[in-house]
Amino acid sequence: MEPDDLDRLVEVSLAADTLFAGAGLELPPDDPAPVLARCSPVLVAGRPAMGLAALVELDGGAHLEQLAVHPGHGRRGVGTALLEAACSDARRRGHRGMTLTTFRDLPWNGPWYARRGFSELPESAWGPELAARWRAEADAGIVVAPRLVMRRAL
Numbered sequence: 001m002e003p004d005d006l007d008r009l010v011e012v013s014l015a016a017d018t019l020f021a022g023a024g025l026e027l028p029p030d031d032p033a034p035v036l037a038r039c040s041p042v043l044v045a046g047r048p049a050m051g052l053a054a055l056v057e058l059d060g061g062a063h064l065e066q067l068a069v070h071p072g073h074g075r076r077g078v079g080t081a082l083l084e085a086a087c088s089d090a091r092r093r094g095h096r097g098m099t100l101t102t103f104r105d106l107p108w109n110g111p112w113y114a115r116r117g118f119s120e121l122p123e124s125a126w127g128p129e130l131a132a133r134w135r136a137e138a139d140a141g142i143v144v145a146p147r148l149v150m151r152r153a154l
Helices: 003-022 032-038 078-092 110-115 128-139
Strands: 042-045 051-058 061-069 097-103 147-153
Touching: 003 032, 003 042, 003 051, 003 061, 032 051, 032 061, 042 078, 051 078, 051 128, 061 078, 078 097, 097 110, 097 128, 110 147, 128 147
Parallel strands: 061 097
Antiparallel strands: 042 051, 051 061, 097 147
């Protein structure tokens, strides 16, 4: 991500969020700019951006904070390419796995990640930072449907 990408990435993130409303989930209002600002790296697909993968480190491991593709570019492999690039980047940085939080049952969330090698990570295996992230999501009102933590070995 370059500094001048931020406005477009906010647009991409907010547009991607509209898919949840279409599935009957009402998410709380969101400003993705602070999230993107604290993530590193933020991988960008396309110019102008059509998608992003934002990573952070939690408990010494890679965590996918956000994966978003503008709906106008959906179902063309952009999300898969971003996910694989994020996993490759994390592996290059020495991480042995990647975690994420997602909705359990939405087709483009839990099942989509499962088809790409992620599996549910039981709470007993969460580190303190991952547990804090889970609580922060709950406090922010994101838990409007069943969610889970997933992990993929790298």
